[in-house]
Amino acid sequence: MTRQIRLGVLGCGNVGAALIELIGAQADAIEARTGVRLEVARVAVRNLSAPRDVALPDGVLTRDAHEVVADPTIDVVVEVIGGIEPARELITAALGNGKPVITANKELLANVGAELYAAADEAGVDLLFEAAVAGGIPVIRALRESLRGEPISRVMGIINGTTNFILTKMTEQGTDYAVALAEAQALGFAERDPTADVEGFDAGAKAAIIATIAFGSKVVAGDVYHEGISRVSSHDIAMATRLGYVVKLLGIAEADAATGEVAVRVHPTLVPKTHPLASVRESYNAVFVEGRAVGSLMFYGRGAGGSPTASAVLGDVIDAALNLTNGTHGSLGTFTRAKIRPIDETSAEYLLSMEVADRPGVLHAVTGVFARHDVSIRAAEQEGINPDARLVFITHTAREAAMQATVRELRSLPEVRSVGSLLRVIGG
Numbered sequence: 001m002t003r004q005i006r007l008g009v010l011g012c013g014n015v016g017a018a019l020i021e022l023i024g025a026q027a028d029a030i031e032a033r034t035g036v037r038l039e040v041a042r043v044a045v046r047n048l049s050a051p052r053d054v055a056l057p058d059g060v061l062t063r064d065a066h067e068v069v070a071d072p073t074i075d076v077v078v079e080v081i082g083g084i085e086p087a088r089e090l091i092t093a094a095l096g097n098g099k100p101v102i103t104a105n106k107e108l109l110a111n112v113g114a115e116l117y118a119a120a121d122e123a124g125v126d127l128l129f130e131a132a133v134a135g136g137i138p139v140i141r142a143l144r145e146s147l148r149g150e151p152i153s154r155v156m157g158i159i160n161g162t163t164n165f166i167l168t169k170m171t172e173q174g175t176d177y178a179v180a181l182a183e184a185q186a187l188g189f190a191e192r193d194p195t196a197d198v199e200g201f202d203a204g205a206k207a208a209i210i211a212t213i214a215f216g217s218k219v220v221a222g223d224v225y226h227e228g229i230s231r232v233s234s235h236d237i238a239m240a241t242r243l244g245y246v247v248k249l250l251g252i253a254e255a256d257a258a259t260g261e262v263a264v265r266v267h268p269t270l271v272p273k274t275h276p277l278a279s280v281r282e283s284y285n286a287v288f289v290e291g292r293a294v295g296s297l298m299f300y301g302r303g304a305g306g307s308p309t310a311s312a313v314l315g316d317v318i319d320a321a322l323n324l325t326n327g328t329h330g331s332l333g334t335f336t337r338a339k340i341r342p343i344d345e346t347s348a349e350y351l352l353s354m355e356v357a358d359r360p361g362v363l364h365a366v367t368g369v370f371a372r373h374d375v376s377i378r379a380a381e382q383e384g385i386n387p388d389a390r391l392v393f394i395t396h397t398a399r400e401a402a403m404q405a406t407v408r409e410l411r412s413l414p415e416v417r418s419v420g421s422l423l424r425v426i427g428g
């Protein structure tokens with residue numbers, strides 16, 4: 001027997017319009033496979049007269065999103081408005097009214113996710129959010145279901161398509177950062193104000209959600225250390241290429257099984273060319289999961305765009321509809337606050353370059369600084385000749401605090417003209 005599910009969709013922009021279009025195309029197939037008939041019953045927007053990318057039946061549009069979440073004839077609510085408010089109060093109200101909610105809102109979940117998961121549990125309904133991290137890539141479901149029993153040690157993700165596009169252009173075409181950014185903006189991959197993407201805030205929000213789900217403890221956006229790509233130079237890229245690395249903006253979430261601490265950070269990272277993440281080009285995303293039992297897994301695909309994101313939202317809608325029909329719901333359990341390891345106490349391998357005077361004794365002076373801070377050098381090379389030279393060092397695993405102290409002391413050495421980028425290295 002077919003069960004009719006009436007959807008209230010909040011927002012009809014890139015994702016909302018693509019979702020409504022996809023439901024129109026797939027409703028028959030979904031009904032045949034699941035016995036659930038999806039009907040887009042109400043669609044809330046800000047501007048009733050704005051043109052829409054999808055044909056909507058008469059009478060479904062409203063400006064009153066609160067009315068939609070309160071409507072007793074609506075079974076499932078989809079929030080694709082974005083931002084913190086009014087999304088938070090709308091989702092809370094929908095859950096309180098016993099309606100499952102699907103959201104693609106990373107900003108909201110990275111700030112108040114745990115509170116919303118608890119509200120969904122209390123109401124006994126689903127709150128699903130596959131699309132909030134890495135768009136169309138089904139990584140949240142994998143983490144919360146397939147890998148539920150896995151002792152996950154680290155998750156590393158290329159989870160911002162804009163920055164991956166820019167870094168790909170810089171690497172493959174030798175383009176400067178500013179030129180690559182302008183190209184990304186012209187192609188619609190970057191916003192006019194690109195700060196959220198290029199400074200790592202967007203990836204940081206997604207990393208917080210990933211860490212919360214992977215490690216089962218609450219991590220919020222403010223816990224994530226982030227550095228963006230705006231200071232990555234074409235010289236850094238060329239140096240990385242020569243040494244066998246690709247520069248990627250990675251979101252990295254690590255758990256220390258011994259101390260229970262969680263470290264979450266976003267920064268440009270040198271990835272060995274042989275690592276699977278190195279092959280993720282253009283605006284594609286990938287999430288690389290390492291577990292003590294399962295080993296390594298990689299999830300790859302389109303991390304944004306109306307259609308891929310709508311695909312993830314639709315999967316959640318069907319799950320929620322089936323659970324509602326069966327009188328059940330998923331649960332993430334309860335979250336305690338994560339014990340966050342500050343960035344100073346994290347460890348990594350580092351690449352550090354500096355301009356030095358090319359004269360006898362310089363190398364001795366410079367390596368002496370590394371040794372004083374207990375940072376051991378794995379590889380070193382010198383470029384250039386008199387009067388200036390560039391030294392490049394790759395360290396063994398070192399503590400961030402020791403590395404920062406090394407950089408500070410190097411800056412004060414008379415032999416060192418300038419200290420260049422400090423880039424973290426994975427998988428050396």
Ligand SMILES: NC(=O)c1ccc[n+]([C@@H]2O[C@H](COP(=O)([O-])OP(=O)(O)OC[C@H]3O[C@@H](n4cnc5c(N)ncnc54)[C@H](OP(=O)(O)O)[C@@H]3O)[C@@H](O)[C@H]2O)c1
Nearest residue numbers: 011012013014015044045046047080081082104105304305
């Ligand atoms: N776009 C992507 O590739 C992507 C990928 C992953 C996740 N997401 C997430 O998906 C969500 C939606 O993104 P989007 O790109 O579709 O955004 P968008 O194109 O800006 O669309 C937002 C929609 O929300 C409506 N809206 C805004 N405030 C409203 C209010 N108070 N009441 C009712 N409607 C309201 C807007 O109405 P008007 O049209 O009338 O202005 C618009 O239709 C965000 O949380 C985003 O982070 C997006």
